Amino acid sequence: MSVTVPPRWEERLAVVAAAFTYPATPDLSARLSLPSARVRSGSRLAWSYAAALLALLAMGVLAVPEARAGVIEFLRFGAIRLILGASTATPVATRIPVLTPTVPPLSGRTSLEDARTSARFPILLPTYPADLGPPDEVYFQEFAGQVVVTVWHADGGVPRLALYHITERNFGLKAVEIVEQTTVNGLRALWVRGPHLVQFQDLRMGEIQLVAGNVLIWTQGGVTYRLESQVSLDEAVRIAESLR
Amino acid sequence: MRITANHARNQRRSLGRFWARLQRMARQDPDAVQGSRPSGGTAGLAETLWQAVRRLGSEDQEVIYLRYFLGLSEAEAAEVMHVPVGTVKSRLHRGLDRMRQVVARDYPSLREALDE
Numbered sequence: 388m389s390v391t392v393p394p395r396w397e398e399r400l401a402v403v404a405a406a407f408t409y410p411a412t413p414d415l416s417a418r419l420s421l422p423s424a425r426v427r428s429g430s431r432l433a434w435s436y437a438a439a440l441l442a443l444l445a446m447g448v449l450a451v452p453e454a455r456a457g458v459i460e461f462l463r464f465g466a467i468r469l470i471l472g473a474s475t476a477t478p479v480a481t482r483i484p485v486l487t488p489t490v491p492p493l494s495g496r497t498s499l500e501d502a503r504t505s506a507r508f509p510i511l512l513p514t515y516p517a518d519l520g521p522p523d524e525v526y527f528q529e530f531a532g533q534v535v536v537t538v539w540h541a542d543g544g545v546p547r548l549a550l551y552h553i554t555e556r557n558f559g560l561k562a563v564e565i566v567e568q569t570t571v572n573g574l575r576a577l578w579v580r581g582p583h584l585v586q587f588q589d590l591r592m593g594e595i596q597l598v599a600g601n602v603l604i605w606t607q608g609g610v611t612y613r614l615e616s617q618v619s620l621d622e623a624v625r626i627a628e629s630l631r
Numbered sequence: 632m633r634i635t636a637n638h639a640r641n642q643r644r645s646l647g648r649f650w651a652r653l654q655r656m657a658r659q660d661p662d663a664v665q666g667s668r669p670s671g672g673t674a675g676l677a678e679t680l681w682q683a684v685r686r687l688g689s690e691d692q693e694v695i696y697l698r699y700f701l702g703l704s705e706a707e708a709a710e711v712m713h714v715p716v717g718t719v720k721s722r723l724h725r726g727l728d729r730m731r732q733v734v735a736r737d738y739p740s741l742r743e744a745l746d747e
Contacts, residue, residue: 392724392727400730400745403676404700405677406676463702
């Protein structure tokens with residue numbers, strides 16, 4: 388017997404599905420020696436296509452032969468979608484020579500106070516480095532979920548740090564070549580290195596920007612954080628763990 | 632045009648309320664959201680949804696997984712599945728149809744969350 392699926396039911400299904408916690412990725416480093424797989428100290432394990440492949444295998448998704456070739460290119464983490472190594476028409480590596488955090492192409496510039504009033508989640512800010520102070524720019528977006536972006540400038544107005552607080556899957560990272568697994572406050576996090584594309588969902592749907600790289604992604608309290616900076620992984624984790 | 636805009640706004644508000652309710656559930660069970668072991672709240676519902684998806688046939692599982700769990704667009708799902716977008720649409724329609732029947736029959740908590 389067929390039943391009619393209301394559009395709202397489908398939208399709610401999408402919201403629930405987006406909250407799905409993926410199984411822990413097995414330790415691949417001991418068994419695989421792929422070019423992008425490299426081991427970090429302690430619990431920090433390298434990730435690669437193979438990690439995504441095994442994670443999906445663990446879920447039984449790749450039991451569908453037709454999907455096998457393409458599915459391994461996609462990975463979800465919290466509210467962020469990563470498309471690993473997807474080919475692009477333009478070589479991104481040659482277009483952005485230096486690491487500079489992205490000033491978001493988002494509308495909704497506001498004050499920190501107004502963003503805190505509007506957001507349905509506490510806006511946590513880094514307390515490290517000690518000289519960071521309050522953000523220089525704050526953006527607030529609301530569609531099905533909410534996004535708050537806080538940006539800090541270095542001397543001369545160059546972006547120094549951009550922290551995205553995301554509650555809905557509004558972002559996609561494309562053409563990601565290197566993803567490593569790390570931890571923030573003991574929970575799984577991803578470290579994305581190298582040039583890639585970021586797809587923002589804004590009033591202009593599908594806005595895409597090139598990013599030079601070094602992005603830490605983690606989840607905390609139902610919010611997905613995306614920290615874009617010029618710092619090392621260890622320093623980025625220290626900043627992430629200083630959120631208060 | 633105004634009717635369409637109002638409808639879209641209402642849809643966003645409705646989804647916003649739904650999301651806020653899930654967030655409240657998550658706050659009552661933060662461990663579930665933070666990923667250690669889904670036991671309730673948002674992650675618990677998502678886990679239940681995943682169990683329901685696993686009850687479907689492989690073709691339904693594939694299209695629902697790509698579209699809703701990975702969040703791919705219909706065009707991206709079509710690229711992954713090597714089928715035309717129209718095929719993705721029709722498979723989604725049939726898959727959701729069967730999904731709703733499974734949920735209605737065997738997953739009352741999920742049915743309550745999705746139907747309200």
